[in-house]
Amino acid sequence: MFELTGKVAVVTGGARGIGKGICGMLTKQGAKVVIADLLIDEAVATAAEIETFGGKAIAVKTDITDLASVQAMVDAVKKKFGPVDILVNNAGWDRMKPFIKTTPNFWNKVIDINYKGVLNTTYAVANDMIERSSGKIINIASDAARVGSMGESVYAGTKGAVISFSKTMAREFARNKINVNVICPGPTPTPLLDDMKAEDAFADKVLSGMDKIIPLKRMGTADHIAAAAVFFASEEANFITGQVLSVSGGLTMVD
Numbered sequence: 220m221f222e223l224t225g226k227v228a229v230v231t232g233g234a235r236g237i238g239k240g241i242c243g244m245l246t247k248q249g250a251k252v253v254i255a256d257l258l259i260d261e262a263v264a265t266a267a268e269i270e271t272f273g274g275k276a277i278a279v280k281t282d283i284t285d286l287a288s289v290q291a292m293v294d295a296v297k298k299k300f301g302p303v304d305i306l307v308n309n310a311g312w313d314r315m316k317p318f319i320k321t322t323p324n325f326w327n328k329v330i331d332i333n334y335k336g337v338l339n340t341t342y343a344v345a346n347d348m349i350e351r352s353s354g355k356i357i358n359i360a361s362d363a364a365r366v367g368s369m370g371e372s373v374y375a376g377t378k379g380a381v382i383s384f385s386k387t388m389a390r391e392f393a394r395n396k397i398n399v400n401v402i403c404p405g406p407t408p409t410p411l412l413d414d415m416k417a418e419d420a421f422a423d424k425v426l427s428g429m430d431k432i433i434p435l436k437r438m439g440t441a442d443h444i445a446a447a448a449v450f451f452a453s454e455e456a457n458f459i460t461g462q463v464l465s466v467s468g469g470l471t472m473v474d
């Protein structure tokens with residue numbers, strides 16, 4: 220089950236946090252993983268860690284907000300491993316603040332990383348997937364997109380855009396046997412969450428109380444998200460496309 224031997228997977232933002240968990244679990248299922256991240260030192264360290272457990276991983280410095288950088292990464296992957304079978308759009312960024320305290324520069328940064336980054340990577344891998352009539356695209360959005368989240372207005376908007384884009388691409392790519400699905404993590408301890416808590420007392424208060432209001436009474440882990448990513452990447456999920464799966468311990472239960 221969920222066998223990925225020989226598959227080539229690109230995970231954006233795979234150096235740390237949720238992306239690192241996804242890289243580890245994909246390699247355990249046999250995939251060759253490309254860690255496409257701005258933080259090249261951390262990406263190299265993650266690749267080395269995976270190799271010590273017998274997995275196959277390389278790090279390629281990539282800025283997902285820059286289409287040329289993304290295209291160069293995809294070219295390097297094709298030379299090293301071959302065409303991309305699995306794309307996991309995981310890289311993201313956020314800070315918690317009321318909308319009226321945000322600035323256009325902040326909006327641009329959030330939109331560039333969380334939404335345009337997904338457009339760039341999808342654009343860069345799509346032609347090869349179409350040509351081979353095969354591919355899995357897994358986009359990491361957020362429960363903030365599904366139910367809203369105080370202090371995360373622009374971020375929630377970009378993740379909503381990721382969901383709408385994913386559903387549309389699932390329709391466009393269905394004839395090419397490319398599945399596009401979305402995972403919405405709930406609050407998950409990662410360096411991103413640590414940074415948000417450290418920079419803002421409101422974020423610290425909200426995020427520190429989460430384990431009490433989550434029905435399963437704990438925050439998730441990167442591995443919980445990774446398990447869903449492995450499922451969507453597998454042949455067992457070939458008949459699932461355009462779907463949104465919340466991995467949040469039951470924090471959100473809307474349709």
Ligand SMILES: NC(=O)c1ccc[n+]([C@@H]2O[C@H](COP(=O)([O-])OP(=O)(O)OC[C@H]3O[C@@H](n4cnc5c(N)ncnc54)[C@H](O)[C@@H]3O)[C@@H](O)[C@H]2O)c1
Nearest residue numbers: 232236237256257282283309310311361406407409410411
């Ligand atoms: N942690 C949570 O509670 C949570 C909840 C919902 C959704 N998410 C989503 O999960 C994903 C992973 O989040 P995380 O918490 O692991 O964050 P993280 O900050 O711990 O890791 C994100 C990674 O993305 C990389 N990255 C950022 N900008 C990039 C760019 N322009 N180009 C390439 N790489 C870039 C970072 O270098 C980092 O390695 C994000 O999309 C985030 O929005 C996280």
